[in-house]
Amino acid sequence: MTAAITLDGVSKSFGAAQALVDVDLEINTHEVLAVVGDNGAGKSTLAGLLSGVHTPDRGQVRIDGEPVHLTSPAAARREGIAAVFQELALCDNLDVVENLFLGHEAAAGIFLDEVSMERQAWELLDQLAARVPSVRVPVAALSGGQRRTIAIARALLGDPRVIVLDEPTTALGIRQTAQVLTLVERLRERGHAVVLISHSITDVQAVADRIAVLRLGHLIGEFDAETTTTEDLLGAITGAVAPRAGGRAS
Template sequence: MTTPTPGTGMPLLAMHGITKRFRAVEALVDVTFEVHRREVVGLVGDNAAGKSTLAKIIAGALQPTAGLLELDGEGVQIPSPSAAHRLGIATVFQDLALCENLDVTANLFLGRELTGSGLMHEGRMEQLTRSLLHDLRTTIPSARTPLHQLSGGQRQAVAIARTLVGEPRLVVLDEPTAALSVAQTAEVLTLIEQLRELGLGVIFISHNLNDVRAVCDRIEVLRHGRNNGTFTGSDVRQSDLIAAITGAPGYRPTSP
């Protein structure tokens, strides 16, 4: 079987003409954005460029003022985070929302524990946790390791593995390498590549252009809430990304 080339075929997620206003402030203006299966798309831009607003719309935390969202070619509305979850969209925000006093398995299944006949199926949850950690090729020593014993990169792995419990088709990662060491960053970038290998679409939001260029198939730039450039991740020059992000004199948005 031939593996499809990232970025070909019908988009997993397609956003058309997305505008978001907060009273007189336009956070997003007529934004177009798409992600395919087995594709990692980087979303970059300066502070207040609209990245977080776009991510929150995808996650169901905000509603667009105008525009159309499609999943697998069908128009959808995402009125809440729970609706996004039902549609197969998972988001990992910067705070991770993990519990320090619980182990890895308990964090993965917190709020959605496997139960039956009034009992919690701890063995089954631990087995599934080990399977997910194996699929992601993490360095976490055990499914029963307390969270407070893990590194920053390993905690990101727990947060990402938790999204896979719901069997998503699209994962949004908000600054997953922020404040990590070089080794921990490399670990997280490997996790992102594994998500692609598992057949998921991935949106990677980051200020770190080196990280984005390392793993992304495509990079989308937002500036002042508008599309300001589309680049192929494998061969884009950092100077071109910086020009698009800052609106350097003479720069004109281009597509690959």
């Protein structure tokens, strides 16, 4: 696989608290890389670094081998990285089309090109096999899974290479979780590199190709999702056992 992003010795602190310590990690195209760990392990900080919310104190982020400075979410988007966080930042009073194109509306002269935006919205949702009753329904009327689908679809505008999903199945029911996980698989099929930040080992094992375990800011190991057991992952997350049987210690 081709590495879309490489982290070389990346560290980040907030005051005296070390959120990430000398993390080396590759994020590959056509791959779902899951990042797991206990609370405070550094998962959200890693998502923030990739999406331009945070900048590293030390180390280097590389895209296609070239150093980049992701100083803001806009800078990350220009480099082909989009993120969807737990707070979906959707406007409940606006419909699906308005949420998808908010701030990036298509215009026809001095008027909004509503027909073009609606057509693009349906095309994008169809590519993701996403089901919504209408692209003109207010987002407030959608289920939790549908709302996350809209947030992910919005992130795909501009066709980013890397999608960072921060806890996308939190507070969802079984059916809605399955909907989101199917969407993750479709992102991989489309050729995106997907970084799945999650606390759910079950969800991770269902869709991930590779699993990175963080503990107290350190990258403890990388695991092949197909061959690694739940016990291996729990042991690495908690520190009860060292990585083994498909895991690579860092």
